[in-house]
Amino acid sequence: MTLPPVYNPNIPENQSASIGKDQMNFLDNFAALYNAFSVNHVPLDATSGAGNHTIVQLIEQTAAFPANTGEISAYARAATGQSDQVFLRYQGDQNEFQYTAYQLYSLPTTTSQTSFFTVLPGRIMIYFGQVTPGPSVASFPIKLFPEVAINIITVNLCPLAVPGSAQWQPNVTLQAPGSNGIYNQINLLTSNRGILTLPTSMYYVVLANI
Amino acid sequence: LSYSSGIPNGTDALVVSQGQIRANYQAINNVFSNNHFVLTGNNNFLGMHTFLRMVKQGSDPTTDATHIAFYNKLVSSIPALFFAPNSAQPVIQLTYPSISTYGSPATSGLSFSSISGITNGSTTTITTSAAHNLNIGQQVIFTGIVGTTELNDVQATVVTTPTGSSFTISVATTNPWSSGGKVLNLLQWSFVAGPFVVYGGLIKSAISTQTITLTPTTTLKYVGLTTANVLPVFLGVVTAAATNITGSSFTISCQTAVSGKIDVYYLAIGQ
Numbered sequence: 031m032t033l034p035p036v037y038n039p040n041i042p043e044n045q046s047a048s049i050g051k052d053q054m055n056f057l058d059n060f061a062a063l064y065n066a067f068s069v070n071h072v073p074l075d076a077t078s079g080a081g082n083h084t085i086v087q088l089i090e091q092t093a094a095f096p097a098n099t100g101e102i103s104a105y106a107r108a109a110t111g112q113s114d115q116v117f118l119r120y121q122g123d124q125n126e127f128q129y130t131a132y133q134l135y136s137l138p139t140t141t142s143q144t145s146f147f148t149v150l151p152g153r154i155m156i157y158f159g160q161v162t163p164g165p166s167v168a169s170f171p172i173k174l175f176p177e178v179a180i181n182i183i184t185v186n187l188c189p190l191a192v193p194g195s196a197q198w199q200p201n202v203t204l205q206a207p208g209s210n211g212i213y214n215q216i217n218l219l220t221s222n223r224g225i226l227t228l229p230t231s232m233y234y235v236v237l238a239n240i
Numbered sequence: 241l242s243y244s245s246g247i248p249n250g251t252d253a254l255v256v257s258q259g260q261i262r263a264n265y266q267a268i269n270n271v272f273s274n275n276h277f278v279l280t281g282n283n284n285f286l287g288m289h290t291f292l293r294m295v296k297q298g299s300d301p302t303t304d305a306t307h308i309a310f311y312n313k314l315v316s317s318i319p320a321l322f323f324a325p326n327s328a329q330p331v332i333q334l335t336y337p338s339i340s341t342y343g344s345p346a347t348s349g350l351s352f353s354s355i356s357g358i359t360n361g362s363t364t365t366i367t368t369s370a371a372h373n374l375n376i377g378q379q380v381i382f383t384g385i386v387g388t389t390e391l392n393d394v395q396a397t398v399v400t401t402p403t404g405s406s407f408t409i410s411v412a413t414t415n416p417w418s419s420g421g422k423v424l425n426l427l428q429w430s431f432v433a434g435p436f437v438v439y440g441g442l443i444k445s446a447i448s449t450q451t452i453t454l455t456p457t458t459t460l461k462y463v464g465l466t467t468a469n470v471l472p473v474f475l476g477v478v479t480a481a482a483t484n485i486t487g488s489s490f491t492i493s494c495q496t497a498v499s500g501k502i503d504v505y506y507l508a509i510g511q
Contacts, residue, residue: 039279045259059265069287151335203469
């Protein structure tokens with residue numbers, strides 16, 4: 031198998047060489063340039079678009095990259111508890127932060143809760159969906175799945191109103207993490223509601239650090 | 241070594257152009273090595289990027305039907321990452337100038353104020369070297385204090401704010417402050433494309449009519465409050481709502497009977 035040419039920035043080696051003698055060196059360098067540009071970039075011999083990117087593959091880095099005044103740096107690093115993610119660093123070498131936080135999870139399906147999640151820059155998970163507490167339970171757990179929350183930032187509930195009825199108002203307990211340090215649910219309190227009408231369901235949004 | 245586009249001349253002997261050609265090859269190598277895996281490498285990474293260091297652009301790029309573009313453009317003199325959809329549709333700002341989260345490494349992204357003094361007592365008073373921008377009921381955490389070390393890594397609630405650069409917490413301390421330390425503000429914010437700023441946090445012992453001012457300053461488009469830590473007798477009947485939403489401030493409104501006796505989670509979105 032023929033190995034691809036390796037770029038050599040130190041040719042022609044000397045002044046006495048002829049073009050003919052160095053021809054293969056020139057060809058190898060042009061081929062190496064062509065091959066390199068063809069990865070992630072529109073090929074050099076393309077009839078249009080040369081110089082543009084096709085995709086951007088980022089090789090995992092082990093340290094933050096500099097960002098001078100007027101610049102933004104984007105790069106890939108291994109994120110704690112996750113795979114490689116995109117990190118950003120703002121001008122003046124400010125603190126880097128994690129821009130993406132994506133992992134594949136299969137969401138559990140229950141009749142009483144729909145679950146969705148997405149992420150915000152800075153390792154924040156947004157859990158959201160709809161819960162339908164039963165009619166006579168004292169508390170109802172809003173499950174946080176995937177179970178990766180290390181701190182609850184906020185909880186937001188919006189009951190679906192029952193027209194013409196005095197509405198029970200949702201509230202929650204302040205949570206403590208499990209023994210593994212993970213917050214895996216929010217306790218929605220439904221007790222002591224007296225004669226108030228319990229909403230059949232409510233939307234929820236939970237922001238958590240991951 | 242800088243790149244020269246005009247070499248070699250057709251009449252040059254190699255004795256003349258050898259150095260120029262070599263300089264060009266070296267310049268190409270140096271330039272390509274910036275942002276890319278080195279040309280002289282010979283593996284599967286060749287042509288890929290080590291990072292993207294985007295220099296500011298003076299204007300939005302023009303995209304055709306099959307192109308999109310990411311680029312850096314200044315907004316109020318601050319670089320921001322933009323996305324230009326295909327066919328020259330309106331561009332979208334992807335980043336916001338600041339972010340403050342509890343992400344990894346823990347607490348490093350949170351905004352903070354430097355501590356310039358601590359007054360010991362059953363209630364401890366903390367003085368900061370600059371405006372602390374804290375609200376009553378807000379959560380803070382301490383780090384790096386020399387002297388009053390019992391506060392390090394302690395999470396506490398702001399009880400009062402006598403001045404813009406001092407506040408009190410209901411945590412007893414006895415060791416005199418010596419030097420240093422930071423108070424980290426557990427108000428967190430991130431952003432989504434737009435850009436919109438997403439704030440979240442907890443106000444302990446929330447007081448009705450209490451005004452909460454969020455930082456950074458935006459115009460709030462959404463504020464949602466949820467009560468927590470409600471006494472059993474009030475379960476189901478307590479509400480907390482945001483009123484007087486002006487700029488990045490809002491006022492907590494709840495029943496008088498529970499004022500100061502409940503905690504309130506807030507979720508806000510501003511632009």
